[in-house]
Amino acid sequence: MKNYNFDEYINRKNSDCVKYDGLKKYFDVENARPMWVADMDFQTPKFILDDLKKVFDKKILGYPIVSNKVHDSIISWYKKRHDLSNFTENDILLTSGVVTALSACIEAFSNENDEVIIQTPVYFPFFSVVKDNNRKLILNPLKNSDDYYTMDFKDLENKITSKTKLLILCSPHNPVGRVWSKEELLKLAKICYENNITIISDEIHSDLVFKKFTSFLHLEDKYLNNLVILNSPSKTFNLAGLNSSYIICKNSTLKKRLNSVINKHHIGSVNIFGLESIISAYNKGEEWLEFLLQYLKDNINYVDDFLKENNNSITFNKPEATYLLWLNFSKIKDSHKNIFDRLLHNANLVLNDGSTFGKEGKYYFRLNIALSKNELIKSLSYLNNEFN
Ligand SMILES: Cc1ncc(COP(=O)(O)O)c(C=O)c1O
Known part of the structure; x- marks a missing residue:
């Protein structure tokens, strides 16, 4: 059985990916932590990258x-x-x-x-x-x-x-x-x-x-x-x-x-x-997927424990699927727009604005937790500093 490293930090800035390099275009910010677009900050599995390299080896x-x-x-x-x-x-x-x-x-x-x-x-x-x-x-x-x-x-x-x-x-x-x-x-x-x-x-x-x-x-x-x-x-x-x-x-x-x-x-x-x-x-991909699911589950549990211990104004229900958490900010005494601005400019975090998913998304923001535990911990501390 292999050991896959989901803890690795990969710097995606200046790699032409929308999640990081689209921040200026879509949010007019440069250095916020991107927790929005639904892709993962984990390496695409090495066995897939290796197979893609073999396509290049065909030379045409x-x-x-x-x-x-x-x-x-x-x-x-x-x-x-x-x-x-x-x-x-x-x-x-x-x-x-x-x-x-x-x-x-x-x-x-x-x-x-x-x-x-x-x-x-x-x-x-x-x-x-x-x-x-x-x-x-x-x-x-x-x-x-x-x-x-x-x-x-x-x-x-x-x-x-x-x-x-x-x-x-x-x-x-x-x-x-x-x-x-x-x-x-x-x-x-x-x-x-x-x-x-x-x-x-x-x-x-x-x-x-x-x-x-x-x-x-x-x-x-x-x-x-x-x-x-x-x-x-x-x-x-x-x-x-x-x-x-x-x-x-x-x-x-x-x-x-x-x-x-x-x-x-x-x-x-x-x-x-x-x-x-x-x-x-x-x-x-089966074995890699099992490791991924375990890592995601641990990250979700970490967010759950962290918010329960440190912050009783942001809540969520643990998802049965996906690495996207549907965070409820309705206990915070502020408007939806102000919460979004505070996330972006004070907490330095880019989450998806819940209202883009329909009017039921008012006071909700979607958090992508498919990133290394260390990076997730940093993001949560920024979130907590602003909304505690
Ligand atoms: C439900 C759902 N469908 C489709 C997509 C995007 O699929 P594609 O990039 O293949 O168009 C996403 C991406 O987040 C999704 O969440």
Whole structure:
């Protein structure tokens, strides 16, 4: 068994990464500590970097052909990690990014002015991708009980009309960190099935889980007909810059429509490094992932203990998935805007502004804890100095 070093500090400044080098552009600050964008400050696994170097060794970076190894690695990963073997290589479509795939699905499965449901607070591109495709955005806010979030099925049923064609599910959910239970997914599936609504299940966080993950693919066959899964190894293995992802779709009519949109926009080719990274991550990544999950769990527990001991005005519920903490600042007697300014200019910390995830995100800020424990400790002390 290998020992992986998640304690290593890697200086990302001046490496042209948005998390550090985008601070001036997006926040007009230079030296704040970036705890925002959802990528990790850990090294991309060495076995993947080594496999990518082998691509250079071929000496020519010409057009690649997609070998069976790509599809086989996806199929074997789902079997190993999620005990799923109910799809074949014909059901997998490659795309250059999950949000790109989401936009293609909206175009393929609905018409202008049709209604698309999202469950807020949620990953902000879900809003723009619907609006930019000229579809009508319908909000089905999650129910919040002491920062534990559940789906509001009653509200969902009330909002469905004959124009409702799609529901975008975030599973696990960014930013609230829920891993949806099989019962919750079944209820959702039943409502969508009865109303002929296609579910787009974005499962990009499905390997970063601290409890057993249920994919929509685990449900009965009849619910898989009106379904597409979007996924990528990019979050799990810190590969977001490679823009590689895939769709799993078992329904041949949906697949045909999707293929025609993908071909129309020429977004179905993954670059030569993206292809290699999928094969490498999914064939070699299990042990590394177990170490990563343990490290993330320790970091989450550290934040929990730290805040409970030192600060009773910032609270959160430990996430069931992801390295993103949905911090609740509502006990602080200040406006949302002032809290954000104080985070940025006094605490020197860049968190994601919760209100960008929907209006339910007022008084919330999203903290990325995928960094070395030492660096996390420094950030927490800055946070505590300002808000204690
Ligand atoms: C739920 C969700 N979907 C998609 C993405 C981004 O995927 P991509 O970079 O492949 O477009 C993210 C990134 O944070 C995410 O949280």
